[in-house]
Amino acid sequence: MSRRSRFAALAVVLVVLALPLVWTLVASFGVTPDNNARPPSWIGPPTLEHFAYVGVAEPTFWQELATSTALALTATLLTVAVSLPAAYCLARSRLPRDRLVAQSFLVLASLPVMAYVIPLSDLMRRVHLLDTLWGVMLAQAAVTSPLAVFVLHGAVRQLSPEWEEAAVIDGAGLLGILGRVVLPLLAPTVAATAIVVFVLDWNMLLVPLVLTGGEVKTVPVAMSDFFTFERELDWPTAAAALVVSLAPVALLVAAFHRLLEQFRLTDGTGINIG
Amino acid sequence: MRLSRRDRLLLLAPLATLMLVWFAGPALLGLLATLTSYSPFTTDVRFVGLANYAAVLRDPQFATAARNVGLLTLFAVPLELTAGFAIAWLLRRPLRGRAAWRVLLLLPWLVSPIASGVMWHFLLSTTSGIADFFLGWLGAAQASSPAGDLHLALPAVVAIEVWRVAPFVAFLLLPGLESIPRERWDEATLAGASVFGRIFRVAVPGMRGLLLTVSMLLIGLALGTFDTILILTGGGPGTATLTPALYSYDAAFSTNDWPAGAAAAWVVAAAVFVVGAVYVRVARE
Structure with a gap:
């Protein structure tokens, strides 16, 4: 492919990817198209008032933003904390069907939450965890754990066991090996996995939607509420809410994009690809 | 140890x-x-x-939902894979601003499915939408939102999902593409392979495991489609974009038919497990 045609193709990709986002960003500042004019034109001087109006249209929006942040952070930490030891164990146990075990986690990671969220909400109601931060946090951690186990398992498999063996000779225990040998060596992959899991948690709708009922409310649930109850939201305000809810994860990814390259999917063996 | x-x-x-x-x-x-x-x-x-399952499988609404999600998966997953692969292919060789490209690839995926539904509701509309703005310049009549059209609603959902997911697929495929040893490209070039020859004889076999892994995740994602549709069309117009997940949610939480909802959800789970079994089988070869 020539330089020029590659450049042209990339320009098309850029426009398709970015135009919807730019359109939304511009609208959040109150600049919207007037499609009734001929030729179509743009309305409005840029203003910040729509960001303030988000808090009027949805009075608890800023509270919901805090809830989402706290939930996503704690759920991510829990996911990584339970997945890393398990992935390490599976990768170092020399199981006869090691690959099948890893692949099973991938299948579980592909399972839509809808498959089990209905009985889960019934169960949570019975143990009085419905509409609590704990209930949602633990459920979200369970949703993202299979993917984390799959990715971290692949990463441990690529790690030479020599380091651990050396640590054993030095008298390190299980915790010492995990905390002072495996974790530092895998730090970039663990961090990248944590970022991906954080984004999944931040964006998760179905789990909090079904497991909460007014007390605990996350940003995605608030957004779905607004539209399911047919309250009409004008476009600039909706756009402002979208921009605010996208900004934290966008900043996170922009800051750590180099690290994110360490998020590698494997074929279950952890060798030979990516 | x-x-x-x-x-x-x-x-x-x-x-x-x-x-x-x-x-x-x-x-x-x-x-x-x-x-x-x-x-x-x-x-x-x-x-x-199995009475609950029989009732669900006999329900024409569920049949429509299954058909819709089948079509959605059939179109969305190959499109996401091809578009994702194509973007990764374009970014494979050194390029100025590659870091910025990587961030850009991740941006649509960062928009949650629910936020994507809200966003496209407005972007597809006549008053604030993109298409009408440009159509207006051409003096064309205003097109109504495809999300409200009986025949265009499902393709619109497919397009929105492809927009959101394909760049992320590119992000996941890029390291796999880069890890293919240089000699293999050189051999193919010496043998006079065309672009397609290099794609199908070098790239695809070289990243087969990764492609299968990504496909598994994409199929699961497509079979469970819920959030975007909930906001964008609510399953409509009529039942044009109803999916089993949406059917299941409505049955359990809106129409108080809990057994039907739970059973329909298990039908979705069973479909994913069947795909999973095929995945394990194919990946072994």
Whole structure:
């Protein structure tokens, strides 16, 4: 492919990817198209008032933003904390069907939450965890754990066991090996996995939607509420809410994009690809 | 190092507890419940065998939902894979501003499915939409939103999902493409292979495992499609974009037919497990 045609193709990709986002960003500042004019034109001087109006249209929006942040952070930490030891164990146990075990986690990671969220909400109601931060946090951690186990398992498999063996000779225990040998060596992959899991948690709708009922409310649930109850939201305000809810994860990814390259999917063996 | 039995137990226990109580346990209890007349607020629980499943599978609404999600998966997944691969292919060789490209690839995926539904609701509309703005310049008549059109709603959902997911697929495929040894490209070039020859004889075999892994995740994602549709069309117009997940949610939480909802959800799960079995089989070869 020539330089020029590659450049042209990339320009098309850029426009398709970015135009919807730019359109939304511009609208959040109150600049919207007037499609009734001929030729179509743009309305409005840029203003910040729509960001303030988000808090009027949805009075608890800023509270919901805090809830989402706290939930996503704690759920991510829990996911990584339970997945890393398990992935390490599976990768170092020399199981006869090691690959099948890893692949099973991938299948579980592909399972839509809808498959089990209905009985889960019934169960949570019975143990009085419905509409609590704990209930949602633990459920979200369970949703993202299979993917984390799959990715971290692949990463441990690529790690030479020599380091651990050396640590054993030095008298390190299980915790010492995990905390002072495996974790530092895998730090970039663990961090990248944590970022991906954080984004999944931040964006998760179905789990909090079904497991909460007014007390605990996350940003995605608030957004779905607004539209399911047919309250009409004008476009600039909706756009402002979208921009605010996208900004934290966008900043996170922009800051750590180099690290994110360490998020590698494997074929279950952890060798030979990516 | 050798892990003792006790070590293994200690390492696996936290994950096992979490998964058992918040994932596998409810899923299996739900499976048992669907074989009975159980529902959260009834006391009369009888064994009904597969009656709940028979009722769901006989429901024409569910048949429509299954057809819709089948079409959605059939179109969205190959499009996401091809578009993702094509973008990764374009970014494969050194390029100025590559770091910025990587961030850009991740941006649509960062928009949650629900936010994507809200966004496209407005972007497809006549008053504030993109298409009408440009059509207006051409002096064309205003097109109404495809999300409200009986025949265009499902393709619109496919397009939106492809927009959101394909760049992320490119992000996932890029390292796989880069890890293919240089010699293999050189051999293909010396043998006079065309672009397609290099794609199908070098790239695809070289990243087969990764492609299968990504496909598995994409198929699961497509079969469970819920959030975007909930906001964008609510399953409509009529039942044009109804999916089994949406059917299941409505049955359990809106129309109070808990057994139907739980059973329909298990039909989706079964479909994913069938795909999973095929994945394991194909990946072994």
